[in-house]
Amino acid sequence: MTLGPTGAGPTGLEFIGYVGHFSNSEALRRTGPALDIPYIEAVAKAQDYTGFDRVLVAFHSTSAESILIGQHVAGVTERVKLMIAHRPGFTAPTLAARQLATLDQFSRGRVAVHIITGGNDTELAQDGDHLTKDERYARTDEYIEVLRREWTSTEPFDFDGRYYKVRGGFGDVKPVNPAGIPIFFGGASPAALKVAGRHADVYALWGETYEQVAELVGRVRAAAAEHGRTPEFSLSLRPVLADTEEKAWAKADDILARAKALRAGGGDGRAPNNARKARDPGVAPPNEGSRRLLEAAAKGSRLDKCLWTGIAALTGASGNSTGLVGTPDQVADALADYAALGISKFLIRGFDPLVDAIQYGRELLPRARQVIAERSSAATLAAE
Template identity: 55%
Template structure:
């Protein structure tokens, strides 16, 4: 099983550590540097995020594809705001122009306030997942249809839809831990994306998603998102992790945001917050930032030397995780460090593990 690394381009060189700093919402020089660092560092893809107040992900991915030759792009995309037939052609066009370097990450949306900013007011979470289900069905049909087709559903009505441009290879990533989300993932996703939880919790979600895919006669891959903190010694890495937590806490307090007593709006964050019941879980799963932020997005990490973090990643690899989305709190510097010190080490250990498995199998 190959191992793939997904980086991140968040539009400017900032993170939870830099709250209050005045930065351009779209820093072209940063985007160029982040593309270069992650392509040179051996990342397979970079995630281009989606938000109701952030730059448009597909346009940034198109810009990035024009500046790189090997790096792939995981384009976050929210269904419900673009007609699925149009989205299918947009993504297929991007796939063709990038020579097959695009994947799409479908973000259904769990926070009502976030959805309302783009005009989606009053829909329930269950309705949004039902809409995503129908949306993905049309998307895939547009990508594969050899003749015009009609569609009549709960959310979309299409007459004689057909696209002259179809993707070469465009994987669909999908996340969410509710029953509705896992059902949609099992029916449509090529890769199920989840956040960094304990090994036991990861084993459980992998089993649930595999069972969902099997009900639809499908198999599915997995992606895990983490924020590694690495240093030359374990003590130095944990010291850095503690400093990150205190800076994030101070930033939130200065902004009048809560640092405890959180009530996340979505199942995934609630589940991740349960993981954050202790500062350190398993060998080196670190939950400090998740505790302070209420598990707002990708907020757990692995802490230690590159060798120790590589070993921890292999524990997840053994559970069936073949994609690791890793990003740091100092975006450019950490991406460079991962490419130099962590990614080659993990690839080397996975290759050795696979070699031993082939020898054992005869």
């Protein structure tokens, strides 16, 4: 990571927020509808105003449609960029490419897409997909290739794959950037890393230990080098902030207690009728990313400087569930440690999503940008 031309921070550095379809978390039960429009507008505008660079619009097999939510978010915000979570396999890649390119045009070039192949067979079956995980990644490989062809081809193209066959494909609407729309991609299995090496502009990790992050970044870089590519890296974390270290850990303890109470009531906070059950932590997770988080959690609830694994251990690491706990200065320092390992993008969301997003924007983002820039500048000077 190098400093940008203004000296304001390293090039590529982004802080990515989160626009859920409703207010909830592992410790906060959803009370509103499945598509809470006032909440979506409030949390999007808050992150636009407080300085987030981009926001993730989530996807699940039972959720409202992410591209349409992204369109609304783009319409009610002024500058914040979008990262649209998108699952390949249910929309033809030619059509998805044009949908995303259309949104990119309407938003004046603010769109990225996060390709979510899916590691949970049960969830995929909710959408009628019964391929094996390796087959899904093979399909994703073809899907992304067709996306890029639609975005960049100046004349009709043919494509022959196992899952997609296109004759005379062509996207008349192109993204704002002639190179196409940035592709975020996650997955830590061998099949996933193979696809990441070929296609990921940004490889997304969950909040692992320093040692785990360094190891996985190295493997992804090696996979990408085989194709002459150099991806960036994103890390997802759940910061817990307070004005003292003691208060921050007390806040984390309270979050864990509330999460336990929700689970004791039979749910995980996502639905008022508990239609989506939390994963049983006693059952091995089906995806490699969750297994890696549980591997870290098995070593303790407090790791490295301030990595917190309490929620990951409780939930069976069902998604982005590890946090950084401390004062804004302490959490910024830990983020800078990850930046030194090659992370240039940080996806952060809280356990009280709207309230925490405002706190992050006011207290954490300015400090983290400053610390990361200072360390990057010092490293550059030391290398000269």
